[in-house]
Amino acid sequence: MTSLVVKNCGPMTSLQDWGRIGYQRFGVSPSGAMDRRCLAMANALVGNAPEVAAIEFMNLGGSFICEGGELHVALAGAGCTASLNDAPVQANTTMVLKDGDTLEVGHARTGTFAYLAVGGGFRIEPQLGSLSFHQRSRLGGLKGAPLKAGDRLPCQSEALQVAPMHLPLEPLGEDAPIRVIMGPQDDYFTEQAIDIFLSAEFTVSPQADRMGFQLSGPQLHHAKGFNIVSDGIVDGHIQVPGSGLPIVLMRDRQTAGGYPKIATIISADLGRFAQLRPGSPVRFRAVSRDEAVAAARQMKEWMAALSSALVPLRFDLTTEHLLSTNLIGGMVDALAHKEPDHTT
């Protein structure tokens, strides 16, 4: 069996997929990839569906050895670089690892979270329907533990893709205020607090992890106290405890909590928010439900189209050149049996 063996990695390196669905009623956090866009990109490059589990890196990279066969792997997110047996590899490409090869993943340069996907995925038994690692629940990953040196990750090696590909795309999302829908408890805040929330610049503090991102900035004052009877929490909820400083709740959040939540980041912007590094400025803009749903649809379509945006790696040409000579459609059509309609 082919395995990916961990030589070393940062302490927050873990397996993550789309998340653990259906167990929040028992107090189990959903977990899952902090930036689904980049997980989907890495997966597309190795021929996987967007939600297949990959190795998530937080800030620090790691090194891995391919053992027992050949693997197709791909790295996406946070501007991480990779090298194969000490030779640098072009970003956003499929890498072919042979028995004994060493893959080095560099640290994050432009964001926080990066993903290393393996063609066919890992041959590891999911726990409660998911491979996503969650520390407090002792679930996911390898028997509920984070990845560490010496771990051996068995892979579904028979599912090799035809040819290495390049994905000439950036994750969807523009450098603009993070969009939110107000509520569920915006009525717990003064009008002035709402105004400040939607106009001021906040800063991502160093207290930012898979559970939540503490923000610094102006205080948001409560109009009727800061204790509510605990109710359900969702990814992207922005809760404001007694300090008046907002905390954005992320994938490893608790399932219920007792602080008022002023607003919720829309699903399409959550990956972009997750990539903000400590010290980054952040602004919020309130949008309608219709706008948020339109953005969610756009994100879903973008993810579904990733596999048809791949170009074969052996033609090391710029996208512009490929487009100008109308090559993408023909090649993708021949290799991946996709309609060439995206070139017209």
Next chain:
Amino acid sequence: MVQTPRFLPCGDSALTVEFGSAIDPELNGKVLALDALLQASPPAGLIETVPTYRSLTLQFDPTVTDYGALARQIEEATNRLQPENAIGTRWRVPVVYGDEYGIDLEDVAERHGLTPSQLVEIHSGAVYRIYMIGFLPGFAYLGGLDPRIATSRRTQPRLKVPSGSIMIGGEQAGIVPMEMPSGWHLLGRTPVLSYAPERDPVFLFAAGDEIVFEPIDASRWDALEKAALAGEPVAEPVRA
């Protein structure tokens, strides 16, 4: 007659249906009845529901259904709720009270002018309702504590309380599923594991279940703990 609940938006992929703002068995019954109804016949696009004290949070796929459609379906469903049917299993949970199993028992008893055995009698004489599971996997928030032994939380929370601790904090009571920090008072300990990732079932208790505590002698601890670690539930379902 069931009042129309409030609908609170939680981004584009979730909404919370709120029946009230209190910790109250009747409100919680409505939450669990709606939850049961949606579990039995889930509307298209519904992904997950999370019952809490007084509200139900629904997660959904916004490209399949939307807030408006779900709110209409729920408004219609609230007329058919049967909260009286929302009571689940009643569990008998063995507890060793006091000594190293419940290091705060004597202190709490003294605060209320009771002997330790009177405190045990009051604590184990009640039927507790699981309002919700949250905070940690399998952590059951229990209502039904006798007001005579309600005890405000410790000023200095402990960084670690052992799994199985039976504790009270304010008017709440709880069963600790795994080692965790807490400012509640430890009255005893049960070998029962409410959460065991390698066991089938992984979770013993659900929101709406009831708990009764059965004081047991410390001499039984070792055998019951061994059984629990071997995957036995140790807690027993009993008739209501």
